[in-house]
Amino acid sequence: MSLPTLSLALLDAIEEPALVVEEERVAAANPPALAILGEKIVGRDIRFVLRHPDALELILDGAGGECELNALGGHERPWTLTVRPLPESTQLVRLIDRSAAAAAERMRVDFVANASHELRTPLTSMIGYAETLAEEVPIDDELRARFGTMIHGEARRMLRIIEDLMSLSRIEADRFVPPADRLALDEVARVAVDNGRALAGERGCSLRSTIYPAGPIAGDFGQLLQLTDNLVANAIRYGCGPDSGQVTIGTAIEDGRAVLRIIDQGEGIAPDYLSRITERFYRVDAARSRDSGGTGLGLSIAKHIAERHLARLEIRSTVGVGTEVTVAFPLVRA
Numbered sequence: 001m002s003l004p005t006l007s008l009a010l011l012d013a014i015e016e017p018a019l020v021v022e023e024e025r026v027a028a029a030n031p032p033a034l035a036i037l038g039e040k041i042v043g044r045d046i047r048f049v050l051r052h053p054d055a056l057e058l059i060l061d062g063a064g065g066e067c068e069l070n071a072l073g074g075h076e077r078p079w080t081l082t083v084r085p086l087p088e089s090t091q092l093v094r095l096i097d098r099s100a101a102a103a104a105e106r107m108r109v110d111f112v113a114n115a116s117h118e119l120r121t122p123l124t125s126m127i128g129y130a131e132t133l134a135e136e137v138p139i140d141d142e143l144r145a146r147f148g149t150m151i152h153g154e155a156r157r158m159l160r161i162i163e164d165l166m167s168l169s170r171i172e173a174d175r176f177v178p179p180a181d182r183l184a185l186d187e188v189a190r191v192a193v194d195n196g197r198a199l200a201g202e203r204g205c206s207l208r209s210t211i212y213p214a215g216p217i218a219g220d221f222g223q224l225l226q227l228t229d230n231l232v233a234n235a236i237r238y239g240c241g242p243d244s245g246q247v248t249i250g251t252a253i254e255d256g257r258a259v260l261r262i263i264d265q266g267e268g269i270a271p272d273y274l275s276r277i278t279e280r281f282y283r284v285d286a287a288r289s290r291d292s293g294g295t296g297l298g299l300s301i302a303k304h305i306a307e308r309h310l311a312r313l314e315i316r317s318t319v320g321v322g323t324e325v326t327v328a329f330p331l332v333r334a
């Protein structure tokens, strides 16, 4: 029951776990299969190697086909097992890891659930206020005006979420389209500093800029401004106030890259949150973000814009010290 050298070489060349079964025994297995199913499976009865009833039925039946497995050799992951009949009563069995596809599907389902929830919340309160206004009981002008303002505020919030979602899907659609313009990051940062002044003034926060030439890069000015505006707004909203120092917005060339850096001296982000804050709709303190008009999409948009520009976005934060966000772009020839 030994396979020709060429067959063994072909089996080893398959990246996913694969084995050859001959007359209900494992005739050969490639290293990924040995790693998952055990080092000593060659020569053993397939019934002791794969204990999954559906998989065994497929193999013992001999006609070929595929089935889904939820766990294998102690690894709880989704797999697809495919069986293909070969000459001389042998079969090729391959195991395809489905965990990446399953994770993507989970993200999609979570995203739809989160988006629906985020839109339903303002909509529910709008319906409540509108119902009260529609009742045929007298209501004083002051209350009517207050309800009108509430409905307006909630409607604007829904519009902001929808605009952010549309923006995100446009950026994702253009993911593989390289930005056509040549520009300098310092031009973007200057506009973002001007844009941030009003919010900084409201919060009693001081803005400092350390903007040096940083270009040229291949960029989309509108998207880069959107990215920088959000980082500046985050630093002001969550990292700055009359008692918590200032926000620094800087650009420079460092190690052959054009770098944008935004530093605040706020309360920082704990490590558990830090790993998740670029996820869509993820907020450390949802109520606080919502009160200041946040949708929880800003950093996710920023991450996608950075990816489209082949830039690296890094967030470093120390609780009680502050947060530093760096985005490093590849330079191009002028």
Ligand SMILES: Nc1ncnc2c1ncn2[C@@H]1O[C@H](COP(=O)(O)OP(=O)(O)OP(=O)(O)O)[C@@H](O)[C@H]1O
Pocket: 164, 230, 234, 235, 238, 239, 264, 266, 267, 268, 269, 277, 278, 282, 283, 284, 285, 289, 290, 293, 294, 295, 296, 297, 298, 299, 300, 323
């Ligand atoms: N500089 C910062 N300091 C502390 N926490 C921050 C900082 N930047 C972001 N965060 C946290 O990360 C969360 C996600 O930020 P993100 O920009 O994605 O959404 P948002 O600011 O809540 O809403 P949006 O940007 O859509 O208006 C924020 O809600 C906040 O909890």
Ligand SMILES: [Mg+2]
Pocket: 230, 233, 234, 294, 298, 299
């Ligand atoms: Mg934000």
